[in-house]
Amino acid sequence: MNALISTALSGVLLMFVGLFVRNRQHIKYFAIAAVLVAFVANLAEAATLQEGSRALYGMIEVSRFSILFNAVALGATLLYFLLSGSEFEKVGVHVADYFALVFFILSGITLASSFSNLLMLFLAIEIISIPQYILAGSDKRNLKSNEAALKYFLMGSFSTGILLMGIALIYGAAGTFNIRELALGSGALHPLVVSGIMLLIFALSFKVSAVPFHFWTPDVYDGSPTVFTSFMATVVKAGGFIAFLRLFHESFTSGAASEHWLLVLAIIAAGTLVLGNFTAVFQQSVKRMLAYSSIAQAGFMLLAVIALNETATQGIILYAAAYSVATIGMFAVLMKVKDYTFEGFNGLARKQPLLALAATVFLFSLAGIPLTAGFFAKYFVLAAAVQQGQLLWLVILAVICAAISVYYYFRVIIAMYFKAGEPEVMPFSAGFKAMLIVAIAIVIALGVYPGLLLQWM
Amino acid sequence: MLTVLLILIPLVTGLLTFGGKGSGPKVLGLVSSLASLAVVAGALFQFQSAPEGLQVTAAWIPQLGSTFSVGLDGMGLMLCLLTAIAFLLVFITIYNRDYERPGSFYGLMLLSQAGLVGVFTAYDALLFYVFWELALIPVYFLCSMWGGEKRVPVTFKFFIYTFTGSLLMLVGIIYLYLQSPDRSFSYASFTNLNLPAQEQSWLFWLLFVAFAIKMPIFPFHTWQPDTYEQSPTPVTMILSGVMVKMGLFGVLRWLLPVLPQGAFMWADVAIVLSVIGIVYASCIAMVQQDFKRLIAYSSIAHIGLMSAAIFANNEQSLQGIQVQMFNHGINIIGLWIVVEIIQQRLKVKNMEELGGIAQYAPRMAIFLVIIALANIALPLTNGFVGEFLMFSGLFQYNIWVMAVAGLGIILAAVYTLNMLQKVIFGESNSLTATTTDLQNTELVALSLIVIVILVLGVYPRPMLELVSSTTELVNSVF
Numbered sequence: 001m002n003a004l005i006s007t008a009l010s011g012v013l014l015m016f017v018g019l020f021v022r023n024r025q026h027i028k029y030f031a032i033a034a035v036l037v038a039f040v041a042n043l044a045e046a047a048t049l050q051e052g053s054r055a056l057y058g059m060i061e062v063s064r065f066s067i068l069f070n071a072v073a074l075g076a077t078l079l080y081f082l083l084s085g086s087e088f089e090k091v092g093v094h095v096a097d098y099f100a101l102v103f104f105i106l107s108g109i110t111l112a113s114s115f116s117n118l119l120m121l122f123l124a125i126e127i128i129s130i131p132q133y134i135l136a137g138s139d140k141r142n143l144k145s146n147e148a149a150l151k152y153f154l155m156g157s158f159s160t161g162i163l164l165m166g167i168a169l170i171y172g173a174a175g176t177f178n179i180r181e182l183a184l185g186s187g188a189l190h191p192l193v194v195s196g197i198m199l200l201i202f203a204l205s206f207k208v209s210a211v212p213f214h215f216w217t218p219d220v221y222d223g224s225p226t227v228f229t230s231f232m233a234t235v236v237k238a239g240g241f242i243a244f245l246r247l248f249h250e251s252f253t254s255g256a257a258s259e260h261w262l263l264v265l266a267i268i269a270a271g272t273l274v275l276g277n278f279t280a281v282f283q284q285s286v287k288r289m290l291a292y293s294s295i296a297q298a299g300f301m302l303l304a305v306i307a308l309n310e311t312a313t314q315g316i317i318l319y320a321a322a323y324s325v326a327t328i329g330m331f332a333v334l335m336k337v338k339d340y341t342f343e344g345f346n347g348l349a350r351k352q353p354l355l356a357l358a359a360t361v362f363l364f365s366l367a368g369i370p371l372t373a374g375f376f377a378k379y380f381v382l383a384a385a386v387q388q389g390q391l392l393w394l395v396i397l398a399v400i401c402a403a404i405s406v407y408y409y410f411r412v413i414i415a416m417y418f419k420a421g422e423p424e425v426m427p428f429s430a431g432f433k434a435m436l437i438v439a440i441a442i443v444i445a446l447g448v449y450p451g452l453l454l455q456w457m
Numbered sequence: 458m459l460t461v462l463l464i465l466i467p468l469v470t471g472l473l474t475f476g477g478k479g480s481g482p483k484v485l486g487l488v489s490s491l492a493s494l495a496v497v498a499g500a501l502f503q504f505q506s507a508p509e510g511l512q513v514t515a516a517w518i519p520q521l522g523s524t525f526s527v528g529l530d531g532m533g534l535m536l537c538l539l540t541a542i543a544f545l546l547v548f549i550t551i552y553n554r555d556y557e558r559p560g561s562f563y564g565l566m567l568l569s570q571a572g573l574v575g576v577f578t579a580y581d582a583l584l585f586y587v588f589w590e591l592a593l594i595p596v597y598f599l600c601s602m603w604g605g606e607k608r609v610p611v612t613f614k615f616f617i618y619t620f621t622g623s624l625l626m627l628v629g630i631i632y633l634y635l636q637s638p639d640r641s642f643s644y645a646s647f648t649n650l651n652l653p654a655q656e657q658s659w660l661f662w663l664l665f666v667a668f669a670i671k672m673p674i675f676p677f678h679t680w681q682p683d684t685y686e687q688s689p690t691p692v693t694m695i696l697s698g699v700m701v702k703m704g705l706f707g708v709l710r711w712l713l714p715v716l717p718q719g720a721f722m723w724a725d726v727a728i729v730l731s732v733i734g735i736v737y738a739s740c741i742a743m744v745q746q747d748f749k750r751l752i753a754y755s756s757i758a759h760i761g762l763m764s765a766a767i768f769a770n771n772e773q774s775l776q777g778i779q780v781q782m783f784n785h786g787i788n789i790i791g792l793w794i795v796v797e798i799i800q801q802r803l804k805v806k807n808m809e810e811l812g813g814i815a816q817y818a819p820r821m822a823i824f825l826v827i828i829a830l831a832n833i834a835l836p837l838t839n840g841f842v843g844e845f846l847m848f849s850g851l852f853q854y855n856i857w858v859m860a861v862a863g864l865g866i867i868l869a870a871v872y873t874l875n876m877l878q879k880v881i882f883g884e885s886n887s888l889t890a891t892t893t894d895l896q897n898t899e900l901v902a903l904s905l906i907v908i909v910i911l912v913l914g915v916y917p918r919p920m921l922e923l924v925s926s927t928t929e930l931v932n933s934v935f
Contacts, residue, residue: 314520369590370587370590370591371587375590379627379631382627382631383631383634383635386628386632386635387635395628396625396628399624399627399628400621400624403617403620403621406617406620407613407617410616417602418602418608450518451518451519454518454520455520457520
């Protein structure tokens with residue numbers, strides 16, 4: 001609850017700050033301070049938390065797990081502000097508004113991690129989505145940015161409709177919105193519930209850009225200002241997954257229910273893995289490659305949703321953290337390179353060794369190489385899926401896809417280290433360097449000792 | 458404690474070396490490898506008196522039931538000894554060479570040493586996997602930065618090949634872990650699994666493919682000749698001398714004891730593949746003109762024999778393979794050192810352009826002949842002991858297998874002697890007439906190798922005793 005309140009308040013405050021504070025640096029500092037406050041407030045709640053306590057007439061239930069997830073999301077946002085905060089002012093003049101929108105998204109994410117009512121789920125998804133439509137189009141003079149916003153908005157609102165329809169159907173059968181009391185029972189499911197679950201799967205798959213609902217992703221990620229792509233592809237996506245996981249693990253696991261959706265979701269996951277990885281191989285722009293890689297990574301996170309066990313919940317936390325830190329870092333490096341094609345990275349290692357090293361560590365983590373956070377993230381979701389017992393084919397497929405992903409991630413490394421070139425690089429501050437080193441340290445620390453995060457579960 | 462030290466020395470010195478300039482990295486590399494060798498020697502003594510002291514266990518990821526558990530048995534010690542000697546030899550040989558960005562070069566070399574020692578000492582499956590990958594990554598960068606013309610695509614192929622294998626192994630490890638009653642990755646709980654035969658049958662392939670790619674055995678070998686050819690020779694020495702032993706070690710430590718029935722069921726297939734590899738690689742080696750590729754194919758043939766011996770799985774073959782792992786490492790590093798010297802002097806590796814080097818570099822010629830003879834397992838050289846034991850083991854398994862594998866010896870003699878003839882004997886030409894004899898560092902490295910070859914050829918008992926405990930262990934699970 002604390003995180004929800006403080007992020008929502010910060011969002012409102014930041015809109016007013018934009019009116020009175022002209023210095024953009026100060027706005028950034030304010031935003032960083034606000035994330036820190038939210039982070040601390042969120043952790044403070046853990047001390048007094050009573051498991052199973054509910055708020056807002058039982059529509060929200062805060063648990064240790066949701067606090068931990070909020071901490072990961074807020075921590076990743078903090079890193080994002082520190083690494084890329086100064087890029088906000090390059091997008092346009094309304095810097096404070098952009099920060100405010102990010103905070104609204106964050107409040108949606110904190111809601112997604114603790115809802116216990118289908119209406120709250122709907123609210124959370126909408127609060128996450130609407131600011132994104134604006135952020136995608138924030139580079140107003142750029143045609144591609146406008147296209148991205150329009151595309152995202154049209155398709156996003158369509159999927160919202162589907163989500164609402166699914167909720168309505170389930171309500172029609174169960175007579176309640178409370179995810180714990182849907183009482184699906186162990187007998188045969190009401191056809192309304194089955195179609196409701198399917199619609200929910202489709203709508204949420206859209207939000208996390210799973211195949212075949214992914215078509216908006218490359219265009220939106222490519223067209224949006226890079227600094228916002230970085231946020232959308234990481235923290236926001238993790239927020240979508242936490243809603244997915246929470247809903248399906250809490251409500252649709254009992255007896256016959258999982259039979260109906262398990263295979264559908266497994267096929268969606270398989271499609272996401274295959275298509276995301278294979279398409280990423282053929283990209284010429286690193287930014288677009290990262291867009292497809294985010295689809296591919298979503299396939300891995302879907303494994304956790306399907307697996308339905310304790311390992312999966314651990315896995316999703318670790319995956320969210322590992323993936324967010326690495327991708328935010330990778331985008332921060334990308335924004336310092338002028339040319340987004342693979343050739344633009346040629347020879348970066350000689351010119352900017354730290355930038356190249358950081359990119360290498362982040363890409364290792366995304367590829368799941370041991371001693372980086374990404375390895376244990378992948379390990380946990382794979383282990384969860386093996387443990388589930390019926391999905392060994394999917395695990396083998398995922399593993400092959402992970403091997404394919406090495407191909408396109410390493411293309412960047414090859415360009416940076418083994419090819420000659422004169423890359424054009426934007427100037428960056430000592431503070432940026434320091435934050436890159438911190439990000440590298442986080443990736444490696446979680447890779448050597450994942451207990452740092454998991455011990456709080 | 459010594460075991461941890463063995464991993465820490467190269468790890469720490471490796472990290473220190475990064476960014477070093479001038480001759481600093483060289484010296485540090487040499488000191489580090491000497492220190493590693495001293496620690497291995499210490500561990501050898503402790504192994505005689507109090508072997509339990511070499512086991513170290515510390516908490517790592519309690520949520521998973523994985524511990525940082527390392528230890529040394531006879532086979533582990535033997536391989537750590539090989540690793541320490543190999544890196545020392547490499548560093549001595551290249552002491553007078555200057556590499557671009559020496560800090561990174563020596564740093565990556567030492568990091569790969571840390572990974573290798575980790576693989577040979579890990580007693581926890583997850584830790585084993587982590588080290589397994591860790592040994593690969595520095596090698597990837599070494600080959601891609603300091604290798605030959607086609608280095609980038611070739612090394613990339615190598616990386617993707619091995620990474621795919623490793624990931625399949627990871628799935629196998631996860632499955633085994635989930636079957637263990639106490640949810641632990643420890644060696645003890647893995648070996649006590651006793652899974653039903655049917656599960657062992659498919660799990661075998663998940664693990665075996667990873668090891669087979671690393672060894673490599675036919676038909677998983679296609680990365681190997683290209684990589685050996687394109688890598689800088691010091692890296693090739695490590696790759697062929699030590700790193701391929703990871704695959705053999707993996708089978709001996711993590712496959713046979715964990716999935717004995719799976720290994721038994723597929724033994725015939727594995728042996729047939731290995732034997733095909735022996736004959737096939739030997740035939741290709743006979744027609745190679747490229748010095749480096751010839752040795753690469755000869756290595757596939759030798760590894761094929763070792764892999765066949767593993768699956769023949771009786772006491773003699775297991776003894777033989779372990780002894781041969783060490784001796785093959787020493788011999789092939791010796792061959793690579795000579796290749797490195799010739800290549801560095803004459804800048805060619807095509808054997809047609811060589812010839813008559815014996816007239817100008819007699820000492821080098823003598824060393825090359827001894828090492829080459831050891832490589833084809835002449836009696837009184839170290840290669841003989843291992844090969845004899847392996848063949849006698851294969852003979853007990855199946856006489857026909859042994860007969861076909863035995864062709865490998867004959868073919869090895871053909872291509873090795875042919876190579877000697879073309880490179881050091883025969884007519885000299887204007888190029889080879891410029892050859893100069895060995896420098897001091899090269900002399901030291903080659904002398905050390907020849908001493909090992911002769912001592913272990915005449916008196917192999919210490920080595921056999923060292924590995925006998927592991928042999929009994931592996932053998933007893935059947």
